[in-house]
Amino acid sequence: DAGITQSPRHKVTETGTPVTLRCHQTENHRYMYWYRQDPGHGLRLIHYSYGVKDTDKGEVSDGYSVSRSKTEDFLLTLESATSSQTSVYFCAISEGGGTQYFGPGTRLTVL
Amino acid sequence: QKEVEQDPGPLSVPEGAIVSLNCTYSNSAFQYFMWYRQYSRKGPELLMYTYSSGNKEDGRFTAQVDKSSKYISLFIRDSQPSDSATYLCAMSAGAGNNRKLIWGLGTSLAVNP
Numbered sequence: 327d328a329g330i331t332q333s334p335r336h337k338v339t340e341t342g343t344p345v346t347l348r349c350h351q352t353e354n355h356r357y358m359y360w361y362r363q364d365p366g367h368g369l370r371l372i373h374y375s376y377g378v379k380d381t382d383k384g385e386v387s388d389g390y391s392v393s394r395s396k397t398e399d400f401l402l403t404l405e406s407a408t409s410s411q412t413s414v415y416f417c418a419i420s421e422g423g424g425t426q427y428f429g430p431g432t433r434l435t436v437l
Numbered sequence: 438q439k440e441v442e443q444d445p446g447p448l449s450v451p452e453g454a455i456v457s458l459n460c461t462y463s464n465s466a467f468q469y470f471m472w473y474r475q476y477s478r479k480g481p482e483l484l485m486y487t488y489s490s491g492n493k494e495d496g497r498f499t500a501q502v503d504k505s506s507k508y509i510s511l512f513i514r515d516s517q518p519s520d521s522a523t524y525l526c527a528m529s530a531g532a533g534n535n536r537k538l539i540w541g542l543g544t545s546l547a548v549n550p
Contacts, residue, residue, distance in 0.1 A: 357536065368542040369481070369525070384537070416480055422536055424469030424488070424529050428480035 329353040330429035332417050338435045345404040347432050349417030351397075355427075357420040358400040360384075360392060362413040363431075369416070375400055407436045440464050443526055443541030452550050456513040460526035460541045463507065467528040467539075470502050472511045475523045475543065484524075485511060516548045 329352045339345050349358060359374040361384075371384030373392040381392050389411060391403045404411055412435050418426040443460045450456055458472075468489055473481035485500040487493045487509075493500045499512040509528070513520055526541040 366542070369540045371537060374537065420536070424536065424538075425471060425483055425486050426527075426538060427483060428473075430480050431478075 330417060330419055330427060332415075332429040332432050334432060335430065336433045338437065339407055340437050341408055342406050345407050345434065345436075347402040347415055347417075347434070349400045349402070349429060351400075351419045353419055353427075354397060355419040355421050356397075357422055357426075358394065359418040359420070359426060360390070360400065360402045361416045361418065362386065362411075363416060364413050372402065372415075407434075409436050412436045438463065440539045441526065441528060441541045443544055445542050445544060447545040447547060449547045449549060450516055452516060452518060452548055454516050454548070456511075456516050456520070456546060456548075458511040458513075458524050458526075458544050458546070460509050460528075461507055462509070462528060462539075464528075464530070464539070465504075465507065466530040469529045470500070470509050471527045471538070472498075472500055473525040473527060475525060477522075481525055518548050518550050520548050521546060 331350045333348045360372040361369045370386045372390050375381045375394040393401045415432045417429040420426045441462045470487045472485040474484045475481040487500050490502045490504045497514045501510045523543040523545045525543040527538040529538050
């Protein structure tokens with residue numbers, strides 16, 4: 327987890343509220359990713375970024391938005407949280423060579 | 438059919454056993470192959486990385502890639518209780534948008550003292 331932090335680490339929220347998760351890196355890596363991990367589904371890519379202000383959708387992007395205004399920060403926003411978004415969220419970074427390095431994760435519960 | 442198939446287990450072995458973990462894939466464009474280890478309530482950590490075909494060894498761990506069979510393996514020799522974790526395979530074609538990793542579901546391994 328060195329060089330990658332996620333905040334908050336745990337969050338409980340109610341359906342319909344907005345939620346923002348933050349990923350911060352000190353490695354100056356170009357690529358950043360947001361995944362969710364659920365039993366039976368494994369790791370699924372939500373959104374990723376290939377540079378400041380450059381983002382693209384992953385396979386499960388509905389209900390999520392992202393922003394990257396600085397190299398070191400990648401924000402994931404749930405505009406109106408639903409119970410189906412209860413999950414563990416991981417941020418990852420990469421220099422682009424194929425390998426990714428993961429943060430410690432955020433456990434989100436939507437009641 | 439998923440692009441990457443991985444038996445979820447669970448796999449339970451005695452301490453000292455040789456463990457074999459496997460993934461199969463369907464996309465012949467994959468060039469980069471990775472194994473990650475994930476302890477409970479932690480993020481995945483990169484364990485082994487292989488480009489194209491062949492073997493790679495790192496201590497007790499050996500990664501093999503057989504592109505002709507679209508099959509990759511991770512061997513753990515002299516397994517230890519500390520190896521108890523979920524092992525995830527991942528792969529990519531490596532260029533442009535194909536830098537995205539395609540993941541297996543993970544195999545849960547328990548090494549019993």
